[in-house]
Amino acid sequence: MDELINDFIAETRDMLQALSGAIVAWEAHPGDRERLDEIFRFVHTVKGNCGFFDLPRLAQLSHAAEGALAEVRGGTREADTRLVNAVLAVIDRIGELIEALETGEAVASEDDEQLIAALTPEADANVPALEPVHAAEPEAKKALRSIRLSVDLLDRMMSGVSDAVLARNELARRLRDAPRDVEVEAAFERVSQCIAEIRDGITRTRMQRIDSLFAGLPRMVRDLSAELGKQVQLEADGGDVELDREMIEMIRDPLTHIVRNAIDHGIEKPEERVKAGKAAAGTLKVSARQAGNQILIEVGDDGRGIDGEALARKAKAAGLITGEQAEKMSSAQKTALVFMPSLSTAQEVTEISGRGVGMDVVRANIERIGGVVDLDSRASQGVRLCIRVPLTLTIIPALTVSAGGQVFAIPRSAIDEILRAGAEAVRIDKVGDAQVVTVRGRRMPMVALCDLLGVAPLASESERRLILIKPAGGDIYALNVAAVQDHEELVVKPAAPAVMAAGLYAGTTLADDGSPILLLDPSGMAKNAGISFDEREFQALLAPAAQAETAREATLLLLRTLDGARRAVPVALIERIEDVPAEAIRRSAGKLRVALGERIIPLAGVEKAPKEGKLRILRLTDGVSEIAYGFAEVIDIRAVALDVQPASTPGEVGGVALIDGEQVETLDPYWLFAALGDAAPAEKEVQPVCALPEGDPWMENMLRPLIESLGYRVVAAREGIEADIVIAGEGETLQIRGQSADDAVHRYDRAGLVSALSRGTKGRANG
């Protein structure tokens, strides 16, 4: 807390100093709107900061001054000499109190009331207009524990140290070429170490964990919610994100305002929340993370949201927008009115966040440092405010990689994992012109850095690495690079506009040897590569059971069979696609089988074993057994609504689906498994079998995945089929005939179904 209060003192003193010109100017011209706004912002900021600390006098004074100035700003009051004097007296008192805080001295408080009274319009002759009391500069009686340095100076030191590092490297090169001299080397070693230490120190002076910004929040939230009779739970996340010290200072005020607003206006009182069906305690989430070349700070509450309509009405009443404009505005635009000066939806003016003025100050401050404020408000669900500030001169941990003989850097924060392309867990499939990587069941598109940059890979770059990249707000993808060089802490500087225009880079940086390195922008690369794969789509397919109740679409792999027909296979069933040599295929025990490693699995789709060359196969799995399906080539991957016309006779082709207006035969993997898979040597345990009536799309698309997820193999209910459980549908009710008992379950009673089916397996296991 000491550090925070020191910051507060230093900051307020700085502001007072900067403000002195404005005060004089305003005194001369009380009608000067710009000066008025400046002074208003000052008292507003002081008031806001007081929320962090227990400083009732400062809070009272600044609140009173803010109130009077707001009236002037709102046009309900004239700035006459008496008011000007009264405000200036308050500002002087604030200055005195700040000095007193620092030296630990007390300032007489009797006339605080008088100062505040002088601010009211009712203050008449009884209260003498106060002359501004210019406080004498008190001598610093206590040694300061921190000093403020201009960031410019730090920048100069930083670049000086960087130059020293480069000079050292140059010297190192020369020393290597020169005849060895142990003493010179030892001295050089020492110089190197010193430079490294200085560099480290300077670097750290600029950087600060965002923790220091978050540290004051819990107390503030606690005090505010207690004062307002609200229950608020604060969740702060990402405190270890490092940010330029200057940036932190710039964000402090806006963040304070946003949090205050969220608690004051956003989160409802407990009884109101309960009535609305929410938990009595509201949640306030504050998080920070680095995203490419930006730092994102999000503040989200689950309160009532911003009333855009009310804002629009107010703006109209205040003459800020016309009725016509108001009608044309989208709800997002209406919500954004909250950023207009002098607008607030609060019914009453409160001491906490005042008059909604915070938001225009917030936006002005963020934009001044090249940042952006995004607002997302949902009625009765809450508000999410996102501050994005640039990452200029921030030190970020990065990974350097090479492609085409050139070195690039990737922000470490976006990297999920690094893999060798040939690793066992990694599979790369070529699907059309795209490449898809599967890592432990997770599928993602692959982008080759060389292709993306349009550079030719070097012949020596045979070994490939895959870097799984998760850009902010985007889906994961794999970046194929020639080699991973090193982890480095890099000072990133913005690149020139002509370089940024490529859309691939987040900035530039210098390597230790002084050569420039481009920092790649993870989301820019994804955009540039035109990645349209949606990981979630794939995930959904990999877990069909979880999605069974909603999934009506399936992703199908379109392929051309060896006899030239177009067929489709659900992607979810495909374990992998691979080429097998002709020698691996043999007819044995009446079936064609293919040897894959140490396993032999049945092969379909092929009439007879090819004599030579290679055969491309799909490896299909139902979770336990595996079969192979030989085919000629992959045509495409398509997500289509599963509207399959069942084939009249059971066989390899299960039905016909309409894809892009063309009829495509869909493979019936269940038939394939039933016909071939039974005797599969790969099958180690016998699965329970469930028989389903054929031709019912609901059962086929919805029930079937559920049953399969419970470990059953599903077969078509037909004469002579043996099954552990037979399901028959009668309207809305399902008849489940098991070995142990019979059940009737409503078709959407998932729990009932699951329990009936689980009983079936158990009964079988026992019997």
Next chain:
Amino acid sequence: MAELLLIARLAGRRVAFPASAVEAVVELEGITPVPRAAGHVAGLSALRSRVLTVIDGLASLEFGASGDLREAIVVPSDGHTYAIMVEEVEDVVEPDAAPTPIKAPLGKGWDRVAIAMVEADGELILLVDPHLLIAGPAAHAA
């Protein structure tokens, strides 16, 4: 006193830059290419601890690429520092007379970057705005 001029050779011609716009003249040591950047961006180079964006003067005029020129003038512009590759930097001179507007079309490329004519060294030469060279041809088209 008239503004000093830096005389350099670009695309086989003598041109003048306002000396006040030029921070330094350097020999570039190694250029890191920037894949997929605009054609007139030759790459990045380091000047002590600063990153320079290297502009190919010839390419900016749409006269082709400069090849491996090493001499460049360093120009700070809009918060970034650029190095413009030229064939040769000759001298810094005082102009014989104040710059005069250009009356005749200069031809493709030059029209975009030349701001005036100036008499120096007993010769009439073009005064080129380095910032326009930095902006490149695309900015003009936009």
